[in-house]
Amino acid sequence: MSTPRPFSFSSDDKDEERTVDLINLIAVVPRPDGTSSTVIYVEHDDANPTALPQLKFSKATSPPPNLPPMNISNDREIHIVVSTGSGTGKADTFFDEAVKPLLRALFPDSHRFFKIHPTKSATSIHDLTNDVFFPQANSGSLLRIILLSGDGGVIDLVNGLLSKPASVEYKPPQVVLLPLGTANALYHSINAGRENTWGLKALALGNYQPLPIFTATFSLGARLLINEARSEEELPKNPQTGSPILHGAVVCSWAMHASLVADSDTAEYRKFGVERFKMAAKEALFPADGSMPHPYKAKVSILRGNNWTPLEKEEHMYVLATMVSNLEKTFKISPASKPLDGSLHLVHFGPTDGNEVMRIMGLAYQGGKHVDDPFVLYENIEGLRIQFEGKEEDARWRRICIDGKIVRLEKDGWVELRKETQRVVDVACN
Ligand SMILES: Nc1ncnc2c1ncn2[C@@H]1O[C@H](COP(=O)(O)OP(=O)(O)OP(=O)(O)O)[C@@H](O)[C@H]1O
Numbered sequence: 463m464s465t466p467r468p469f470s471f472s473s474d475d476k477d478e479e480r481t482v483d484l485i486n487l488i489a490v491v492p493r494p495d496g497t498s499s500t501v502i503y504v505e506h507d508d509a510n511p512t513a514l515p516q517l518k519f520s521k522a523t524s525p526p527p528n529l530p531p532m533n534i535s536n537d538r539e540i541h542i543v544v545s546t547g548s549g550t551g552k553a554d555t556f557f558d559e560a561v562k563p564l565l566r567a568l569f570p571d572s573h574r575f576f577k578i579h580p581t582k583s584a585t586s587i588h589d590l591t592n593d594v595f596f597p598q599a600n601s602g603s604l605l606r607i608i609l610l611s612g613d614g615g616v617i618d619l620v621n622g623l624l625s626k627p628a629s630v631e632y633k634p635p636q637v638v639l640l641p642l643g644t645a646n647a648l649y650h651s652i653n654a655g656r657e658n659t660w661g662l663k664a665l666a667l668g669n670y671q672p673l674p675i676f677t678a679t680f681s682l683g684a685r686l687l688i689n690e691a692r693s694e695e696e697l698p699k700n701p702q703t704g705s706p707i708l709h710g711a712v713v714c715s716w717a718m719h720a721s722l723v724a725d726s727d728t729a730e731y732r733k734f735g736v737e738r739f740k741m742a743a744k745e746a747l748f749p750a751d752g753s754m755p756h757p758y759k760a761k762v763s764i765l766r767g768n769n770w771t772p773l774e775k776e777e778h779m780y781v782l783a784t785m786v787s788n789l790e791k792t793f794k795i796s797p798a799s800k801p802l803d804g805s806l807h808l809v810h811f812g813p814t815d816g817n818e819v820m821r822i823m824g825l826a827y828q829g830g831k832h833v834d835d836p837f838v839l840y841e842n843i844e845g846l847r848i849q850f851e852g853k854e855e856d857a858r859w860r861r862i863c864i865d866g867k868i869v870r871l872e873k874d875g876w877v878e879l880r881k882e883t884q885r886v887v888d889v890a891c892n
Pocket of ligand 1: 545546547548549550581582583584585586587611612613614615642643644645646647865866
């Protein structure tokens with residue numbers, strides 16, 4: 463929890479003094495006559511932390527001093543993507559009740575020219591990127607994309623933008639991320655403790671930084687699982703080498719983490735929001751027949767500097783490399799990662815029983831204390847390689863998670879992860 467930083471202003475609504483925590487403040491907009499301002503902020507339902515925040519407008523006769531300057535210059539073409547299938551399906555409501563009125567207040571003249579794209583299917587963001595965003599960015603147009611989605615929306619955008627070679631005119635679109643997904647790892651990692659407006663504050667600020675990303679390259683038989691794993695499809699190919707690839711900005715995992723993301727990605731589980739991960743974890747960790755959780759078998763190597771070093775153990779429980787600090791708001795997987803710092807951290811531990819796994823994961827919910835546990839390997843790395851070499855017969859133990867997407871590898875399949883150097887999008891930060 464961040465320490466409250468209250469600020470007060472005189473409101474002439476009822477001639478009273480109002481106090482708002484700075485973390486909930488979006489903007490103070492001067493009125494045209496200069497005599498007063500509109501303070502825009504959000505209020506939260508303390509009894510229900512998953513409820514959408516309410517957007518509030520208050521007229522201030524004496525605006526508070528020392529507020530960060532607003533920077534709402536509008537030199538870009540603005541697109542708004544409303545990912546209607548993300549999270550528990552609240553993006554539409556949030557757009558109508560918060561985003562629309564806020565944009566009207568911040569951009570009174572231009573907001574009507576903003577282009578709105580509600581998603582209609584799982585391929586909507588990818589199609590939009592191919593048809594609209596990439597061609598425009600690649601011919602040098604300046605775009606700002608306001609994305610009401612989880613991490614999946616960002617990943618569809620990034621993969622779409624990287625699916626064709628960029629021209630010298632390519633201009634990285636700016637992305638404002640409004641966390642309407644389930645875990646929203648990227649949003650929470652960029653904004654941890656800095657703001658509590660569900661990203662709305664970024665619409666009134668002009669701070670953007672390049673989004674660090676990685677590239678995962680797979681063996682030829684790797685397949686992307688879609689439609690609750692009922693179907694599979696080929697992965698995108700590296701335009702230069704033809705190898706199957708996926709780009710990510712959050713996490714590449716195998717073993718326990720990938721399995722529980724994959725097992726909980728069903729319409730039934732999704733209704734439970736972020737609880738779905740814990741529910742799937744319990745099922746995987748405490749098999750009904752009373753046996754131990756599966757010891758995952760593969761050769762795992764890490765890249766330190768320019769050298770690949772295999773881990774001694776060939777059986778594993780948790781193998782995860784991440785570019786962010788938080789995989790959920792309170793799940794601090796990599797406490798040493800700073801927002802958008804481009805680092806890649808490994809979190810690893812070997813086979814153990816369900817109670818021990820729950821204990822270690824519980825430490826991650828206590829500010830990332832698991833990394834101090836002697837059972838856990840935590841290291842800043844340059845890359846990760848997982849090679850199955852025929853060690854796992856059953857395909858369900860060969861599932862890799864890239865930012866929530868699941869890729870199944872062949873018996874002798876492999877994946878290699880490295881940091882990507884291309885600057886694809888810039889992302890809003892406070
Ligand atoms: N109208 C729709 N119909 C079907 N699928 C949709 C629709 N809108 C979005 N989707 C898909 O739903 C998925 C939502 O992923 P997203 O990551 O945004 O949310 P999430 O998985 O709930 O959150 P997180 O990744 O942060 O945990 C994406 O794969 C997206 O393509």
